[in-house]
Amino acid sequence: MSMLKRLLIGRPLKSTALGEQKITKTxxxxxxxxxxxxxxxxxPEQILLVLVTISATAFWYSIPIGIGVLILLTALILSYRQIIFAYPHGGGAYVVSKENLGMYPGLIAGGSLLVDYILTVAVSVSAGxxxxxxxxxxxHEHNVTIAIVFVLFITILNLRGVTESATILAYPVYIFVFAxxxxxxxxxxQIVTGHVSPALHVPIGTPVTGISLFILLRAFASGSSALTGVEAISNAIPNFKDPAPNNAAKTLVAMGSLLAILFAGIVFLAYYYGIAPKNEVTVVSQIAEQTFGRNVMYYFIQGTTALILILAANTGYSAFPLLAVNLAKDKFIPRMFTMRGDRLGYSNGIIFLAVMSIILIIAFEGKTEHLIPLYAVGVFIPFTLxxxxxxxxxxREKPKGWVxxxxxxSTGAAISFIVMLMFFLTKFTQVWYVLIFLPLIIAVCYQIKKHYDAVGEQLRITTCEPPAPIEGNVIIVPVAGITHAVENSxxxxxxxxxHQIIAVHVPFEREDEIxxxxxxxxxxxxxxLVSLHSPYRSIITPLTKFIDTVQRKAGESNYQVTVIIPQFIPKKGWHNILHNQSSLFIRTHLLFNRNVIVTTVPYHLKK
Known part of the structure; x- marks a missing residue:
């Protein structure tokens, strides 16, 4: 297993190599x-899917709706750029909401994003x-298996470290952008040179029967699903080379610019070509076919599109572990998420994300398309907060240029809130899960923090009562027979x-006892030797009753009761299933139910 781990993940890195794991802007x-x-x-296709319910004449509305999406994108980019400099240690919407709105809004934002990153992986890999x-x-019948293989591949890449995964996955992303x-x-x-007929589309401003503000807002909300992932950079600031905030801010602006150009270009071409959404062919596919025909370029664009849909999952792998670290530091989720693995990545977060994504893929049989609205609303809740x-x-602070x-x-919050509201109004049957899992996440996080606070209070030397002095030890050794393991113990x-050793034997028959x-x-x-006859063939019940009796008497003299459990260890791991593991059950029961010290003395078998 160790060799396989080294092969897949690579050799361990020293903590001093952490700086080498930071990534460049590119x-x-x-x-x-x-x-x-x-x-x-x-x-863009989501916009047309709403407009087509009115008529093809309504497609010209995709242009002003696309402009509205770009305005929202601009507000989000400018806002998250401010967040990067205001909160340079990462955390994004979670940290902003927690520090300015309170614990519960912070948990809503953080919980939404955690779930959203899981959905990102499941939806992206399934779509690809x-x-x-x-x-x-x-x-087609192997959809689930193929999706799981892709998840495992991306997981292994990320477990190898940020720099290695970035080096490998950067090429397909830039190839997609180039395509x-x-x-x-x-x-x-072709449009400028007159190779595309203007008759394919209706002029902007053509009256449309049946159009309404509600329909337009619904189309706008659907198109805004293109903005998912904008927040990822603000969560992952610690992954950047120094100066991290400056590099993160420049990367955010570059991402926003690329997204704006690509989105605007696809919306415009879809309008000018008069593209109508079809179940079996995507809008990008139709544009590519009309532009190039079914040639090498068409298949190149289709291939890179499929690849980018799969690799979109990597955003979740980059942002989820760092968001989990912030939540774990605040004691809202288990501390294990703060631990770095052999390759200096937050491997527990990466593995947890992979497992949950695979569960989703299996549960929905790889058909996660109806999770997209839930995926989108999971982003716009943190956007708004x-x-x-x-x-x-x-x-509150009124710094220079605060107006x-x-x-x-304010613009970003208002538009984000409208989009979120439209998702709830128009796709309630697909997003109502949010109203269940968010309160559950808050409740679980609250209980986890309550537990950590209680543990800290009880362990802190300054607040705890000093323990009673220990005058001596009463040692109890459960024995099942006369063996080398017992002799060793x-x-x-x-x-x-x-002088304070008591061997305890629990026979089931009187003859065996004698x-x-x-x-x-x-x-x-x-x-x-103390024999505890057990007519009901239970070892733990009579043993624990005896330990309680000894403990009460020992407590009167400030003596500590120690239970030493003999255990033989087979040479091969699979041999364990051939034995009844009584010592394991006794130890587990005593550790969680009795205030005694439990010590296991192993005796290793040689063959």
């Missing part, structure tokens, strides 16, 4: 923007798998307290 742009950039593949199996229909730039550039060139938290911060910052955050007990006592008196005459 690599960070690729691994932290993959989720946001991949949404270009389905964001669908794209592959659509090209190769014979693989879409070619698509948009060639498409616009983060913007509102920054508004409170500027009003401009307040306007930016008795020798250890004699080295601690030669025979054992005779053998014991010949073998260990200087060690007191």
């Amino acid at each position: 690599k960070a742009l690729a691994i932290l923007s993959s989720d946001a950039l991949s949404s270009v593949a389905y964001g 798998t669908d794209a592959i199996t659509s090209a190769f229909p014979s693989l 879409l730039f070619i698509l948009i550039g060639v498409g616009i060139y 983060a913007q509102t938290g920054m508004m409170v911060k500027w009003i 401009t910052k307040l306007i930016i955050n 008795l020798n250890y007990a004699k080295s601690l307290s030669p 025979i054992f006592e005779e053998k014991w008196n010949k073998w260990q005459p200087d060690v007191r």
Whole structure:
């Protein structure tokens, strides 16, 4: 197992190598923007899916709706840029909400993002798998298996360290961006040179029967799903090379610029080409086919799109562990998420994310498309809370230029809230789970923090009563027979307290009790033996009752009761299933139910 781990993950790194695991802006742009950039593949299509319910004439509304999405993107980029400098240690929406709005809003933001990153992995990998199996229909029945293999592959890459995963995964992301730039550039060139007929689309401003503000807001909310992943950089600031905040801010602006250009280009081409959404063919696929025909470039764009959808999962792997670290430091989730693995990454967070994503993929049989609204609303809740938290911060602190910052955050908060509200109003059947899992997350986090606080209070020397002095030891040794394992334990007990040792035997039959006592008196005459006949064939019940009796008497003289449990260890691990593991059950029961010291003395078998 150790060799396999080294092969898959690599050799352990020293803590001093942590600086080498920081990433440059170029690599960070690729691994932290993959989720946001991949949404270009389905964001414009979501707008058309709503407008087509009115008529094809309504497609011209995709242009002003797309402009609205870009305005929201601008507000979010400017806001998260401010968050990066205000909270340079990462945490994003969680830290902003907690420090400015309170613990519960912080937990809502943090919990939403944790769930959202799990959904990011499950939805992205499933979408990418669908794209592959659509090209190769014979693989369709293996969707779940293929998706799980992709999750395991990305997990192993991330366990190897941030720099290695960034180096490998950066190329496909930039190839996708390059492919879409070619698509948009060639498409616009053909429009400018008159190779695309203006008759394919209706002019902007054409009256549309049946259109309403509600429909437009619904289309806007659906198109805003293209903005998922924008917050990832603010969560992952510690992964950047120094100066981390400056590099993170530049990367965020670069991501926003790329996303704006690609999104605007796809929306414009879809409008000008008169593209209508189809179940079996994506909007990007239709644009590529009309631009290039079914040639090498078409398949190149389709291939890179499928790849970016899968690699969008890596945004979750980059942001989830660091967000989990912030929550764990505040005692809201288990402390294990703060531990770095052999390769200096937060491996517990990476593994937990992978396991939960695989469970989702299996539970939904790889068909996670109806989780997209839940995935989107899970982002806009933190968006709204983060913007509102920054508004409170500027009003409270009033730094230089705070009015401009307040306007930016107020605009972002208002639009984010409208989008979130539209998701609840129009897709309630798909997002109502939020109303269940968020209160559950808050309740669980509260109980975890309550536990950690209680443990800290009880362990803290300054607040705890000093323990009673220990005058001596009463040692109890449960014995099942006369063996080397028992002899080894008795020798250890004699080295601690030669005059206060009690061997305890629990026979099920009276005849066995008499025979054992005779053998014991010949073998260990200087060690007191207590036989506890058990007609109901239970070892633990009579043993614990006896220990309680001894403990009460020992407590009167400030004596500590120590139970020494003999245990033989087979040479091979699988041999353990051939034995009844009584020592394990006794130890577990005593540790959790009795105030005694439990010591296991192992005796290793050689064959």
